[in-house]
Each structure stands twice: as structure tokens, then as C-alpha cells.
Amino acid sequence: MPVEPLSQKEIEDRLAELPGWSLDGDRIARSYRLGSHFAATAMVVHIAQTQEELDHHSDLTLGYNTVSLTIHTHSVGGAVTEKDFELARRVEALAPGHGAS
Numbered sequence: 001m002p003v004e005p006l007s008q009k010e011i012e013d014r015l016a017e018l019p020g021w022s023l024d025g026d027r028i029a030r031s032y033r034l035g036s037h038f039a040a041t042a043m044v045v046h047i048a049q050t051q052e053e054l055d056h057h058s059d060l061t062l063g064y065n066t067v068s069l070t071i072h073t074h075s076v077g078g079a080v081t082e083k084d085f086e087l088a089r090r091v092e093a094l095a096p097g098h099g100a101s
């Protein structure tokens with residue numbers, strides 16, 4: 001997968017396909033609400049497993065019943081790349097199973 005910084009338009013086009021995700025500075029970001037603290041914690045573990053599988057990692061914040069992520073690509077100086085969107089899509093795919101919204 002190419003690890004090149006995406007243009008503003010490429011980012012906007014990809015965000016349009018990912019409801020709930022937005023550009024936060026130089027990162028893409030999303031917050032999920034869960035039914036309990038335990039459910040939020042379980043989702044964090046699942047995301048961590050996915051990140052290890054992709055070898056691509058977000059900054060994750062666990063709240064009382066929320067999970068918040070920001071993602072950018074360290075190896076290109078913190079720009080947004082396709083690898084960030086690959087991770088975002090994988091998180092979107094696993095979220096419903098946790099009852100996340």
C-alpha cells in the first residue's frame with residue numbers, strides 16, 4: 001500500500017464515505033459511544049488487535065462509555081495516508097458488533 005500523504009481533496013473524498021469521521025488538525029478522528037465502560041474497554045482491546053494486525057496505530061482515548069481515535073501516519077511526518085483510512089474502515093467494520101454508535 002502506498003504511504004504517501006493524501007491531498008486535501010483525497011482526504012475529503014474518503015471522509016465522505018466514512019460518516020462520523022472528520023479531519024482534526026492533521027489527523028482523522030472519530031468518537032464512539034458504548035453501552036458501558038466495560039463495552040468501551042472491550043472495543044479498545046479489539047481495536048488494539050486490529051492495529052497490531054495492520055501494524056498501524058491510532059491514538060486511542062477510553063472514556064467512561066466512549067472510545068475516541070485520532071489517526072495519522074508517523075512515517076511520513078504525521079500526514080494523513082491511505083493506511084489511516086484502512087484502519088478507520090476496519091474500526092468502522094468492528095464497531096457495530098460492540099454496539100458502538
Ligand SMILES: C[C@H](O)[C@H](O)[C@H]1CNC2=NC(N)=NC(=O)C2=N1
Nearest residue numbers: 055056057058072073074075076
Ligand atoms: C516499526 C513499525 O512497523 C512502524 O513504527 C509502524 C507502527 N505503527 C504505525 N502507526 C502509524 N499511525 N504510523 C506509522 O507510521 C506506524 N509505523
